[in-house]
Structures are given as C-alpha cells and as structure tokens.
Amino acid sequence: MQFTGTENYIASDSLKLAVNAAITLEKPLLIKGEPGTGKTMLAEELAKALDTELIQWHIKSTTKAQQGLYEYDAVSRLRDSQLGDDRVHDISNYIVKGKLWQAFTAEKRPILLIDEIDKADIEFPNDLLLELDKMEFYVYETQEVIKAKQRPIVIITSNNEKELPDAFLRRCFFHYINFPTxxxxxxxxxxxxxxxxxxxxxxxxxxxxxxxxxxxxxxxxxxxxxxxxxxxxxxxxxxxxxxxxxxxxxxxxxxxxxxxxxxxxxxxxxxxxxxxxxx
CATH class of the missing domain: 1.10.8 (Helicase, Ruva Protein; domain 3)
Structure with a gap:
C-alpha cells in the first residue's frame, strides 16, 4: 500500500512520506495542523486511493473510549424482559458495536479515522493505549476477545486544543501539516x-x-x-x-x-x- 495523493487531494512530499511510514510501521498516524488544512479529508482520500472502507469516529467533549469498543444496552434488555421478548436470553443482542470493533472485524483492511481526539477528556487517549497497541479488547458481558483480523490503518487528527499524553504519543507516527505556500x-x-x-x-x-x-x-x-x-x-x-x-x-x-x-x-x-x- 503506497499513498501518492489523489486527483482531489494535493499532498506534500512530507505528508505522503508520513502516511506511508505509518502504514509500514503499522502505527497510528497522528496528524496535527490548523483547522481547515485537510486533516479529515486526508483519511477520506486515503480510503479512496486504497479502495477500502473508511470508518469514522468523530470525537466530542463527552465521548468516552469505551464507546469506541462497544456499549451494553441494559435499558433495552430490561424493557424486553418486561415484554417477554425471547431476545433477552442472549446478551449479545444488546451489545452495540463501536467503531474499533467495526474496524477490527472488517473483511478488508480499513481506514479508521479518530477525528479531533483533543476534544475529549485528557484520559481518553490513555484509555485506548492497549487497544490500539494490541489491536484487541475483551467483552466482559459475552466473555469474548475481539481481535483485529488485520491491523486497520489508523488516522488520528488533532487541532492542538490540548496536549496529548506522552505514552500515547510514543505509539504514534507524528506529522504536522504546515500551512500551504x-x-x-x-x-x-x-x-x-x-x-x-x-x-x-x-x-x-x-x-x-x-x-x-x-x-x-x-x-x-x-x-x-x-x-x-x-x-x-x-x-x-x-x-x-x-x-x-x-x-x-x-x-x-x-x-x-x-x-x-x-x-x-x-x-x-x-x-x-x-x-x-x-x-
């Protein structure tokens, strides 16, 4: 897999080098730069260039790392039990798959975009360290391990609104998109x-x-x-x-x-x- 830019995206030589280095190292690519410099668009165009699926996780101030893995919908299960629904006997019916789960189980190596990670709580990046490093996580409700079929290409964007933890930065390949000449x-x-x-x-x-x-x-x-x-x-x-x-x-x-x-x-x-x- 080699990224050389697309018809719709003018990438500098240093950016193309960073993308291909991250793919080779199988590490998340952390992209910083001024808002509006094409950080999110990079992931979109990379998915088109490699003809693969783009899975987008847009981060908000209220987003928790667990939501990227999965969520257990206990409220729906309680309601179904009160209604006598047979689905209630299989807890997996109430597991809502997150973006990392979708990326880990994709048939073809996808692009996983974690967009504007600096909007979340300061502990958010640390809470994803193990999952992004090992490319697996444990589902306690069903007692199963979800492991990536192949490592997704992870693009992480940041607008530099807050500093990211050193432990998280060590696991990424970093590139700053300079403002175009x-x-x-x-x-x-x-x-x-x-x-x-x-x-x-x-x-x-x-x-x-x-x-x-x-x-x-x-x-x-x-x-x-x-x-x-x-x-x-x-x-x-x-x-x-x-x-x-x-x-x-x-x-x-x-x-x-x-x-x-x-x-x-x-x-x-x-x-x-x-x-x-x-x-």
Whole structure:
C-alpha cells in the first residue's frame, strides 16, 4: 500500500512520506495542523486511493473510549424482559458495536479515522493505549476477545486544543501539516476550481495571505475558507479589479464573511483600512 495523493487531494512530499511510514510501521498516524488544512479529508482520500472502507469516529467533549469498543444496552434488555421478548436470553443482542470493533472485524483492511481526539477528556487517549497497541479488547458481558483480523490503518487528527499524553504519543507516527505556500495553495485551488481565471486567483491569494499576516487577528482564515470565498466570488462574478477596490464597505474585501468569522476581526480590519485611508 503506497499513498501518492489523489486527483482531489494535493499532498506534500512530507505528508505522503508520513502516511506511508505509518502504514509500514503499522502505527497510528497522528496528524496535527490548523483547522481547515485537510486533516479529515486526508483519511477520506486515503480510503479512496486504497479502495477500502473508511470508518469514522468523530470525537466530542463527552465521548468516552469505551464507546469506541462497544456499549451494553441494559435499558433495552430490561424493557424486553418486561415484554417477554425471547431476545433477552442472549446478551449479545444488546451489545452495540463501536467503531474499533467495526474496524477490527472488517473483511478488508480499513481506514479508521479518530477525528479531533483533543476534544475529549485528557484520559481518553490513555484509555485506548492497549487497544490500539494490541489491536484487541475483551467483552466482559459475552466473555469474548475481539481481535483485529488485520491491523486497520489508523488516522488520528488533532487541532492542538490540548496536549496529548506522552505514552500515547510514543505509539504514534507524528506529522504536522504546515500551512500551504502560495504556490501549493494555487495547486489546491486548481483542483477545486479548474476553470478559474489566473488573474483572479493571484489577486485572491494576495488578499488572503496578506489577511493572514495581519497582527492581532483572532482567527486566521483557513484553506477551506479560501476555497469557499473563491466559490462565492465566481458565483457573484466578482473580478480581480473589484478585489483591488479599497472603497468597498469599510475597506474590506467583497464577501468577507467567508474569511472573517468574528466581529473583533472585522472591526480590526475596518480600523486598519480607515487609518490607511487617512494616511
């Protein structure tokens, strides 16, 4: 199995190397990077490239590690016992399989995505150490061991909201997705908008990267937000000349709501545009 990128996903040489190294080592690949840099999309495109199933486990602040293995639905069993249902005599009818169970029992080696692991409680990664290391776990209710038929390719993403335990990090192959350069971003845009005029692309990229350099910006716009902005510019037939027009609504770029996501950043840019106009 070798990942070389796909038609829809422009992967850097270092990212391709990291993916293939993790596959070779049979270790989880821990991907970090700014939101919107394509961490989740990597798992989706890797599954397409390898023609295999993608099993996605999206982590929330309330997610527990046990849910990834299985859950015992005692409430349903109690209700069925009160109704006299014959299913109640087989406890396996009330075992709800988690994402790891699904990945372990897949016929073909799947991609298991554990998305945004840093959203969960700090103990969450530690609670999965044994299962990800040994690729097996014990089901107490049925007294059976669920062991992986083949080790799934595990992709773990993090937005760096909290530090992950050292013991967990030791078991992963790590890669940080650097923010794309203007040249790399132009290639990404070409994938999503193949017929866009290059003059508009170059002007939009200049506006976008200048915006990311503004000191004091609370949230820098991401790759996905640039793609959305360009889609809107095309839909509204806004050309490169209009993007250069500094008289537009307080000096802000057209359709700025695709790039700026809070009122503090909007106010900051309006103040900077006003000061530049006075100067």
């Amino acid at each position: 203007p040249e790399e971003m132009a290639s990404i845009i070409d994938v999503h908008h193949p017929n866009i005029k290059q003059e508009l692309v170059q002007t939009a990229l200049s506006v976008f990267f200048n915006l990311r350099e503004v000191h004091g910006l609370r949230k820098k716009p991401s790759t996905s937000e640039l793609i959305d902005w360009l889609k809107l510019l095309l839909a509204e037939d806004i050309d490169a000349k209009t993007l250069h027009d500094k008289t537009h609504k307080g000096g802000l770029m057209p359709l700025f709501g695709a790039l700026l996501k809070n009122e503090q950043d909007v106010s900051l840019l309006e103040k900077l545009a006003f000061m530049a106009k006075r100067g």
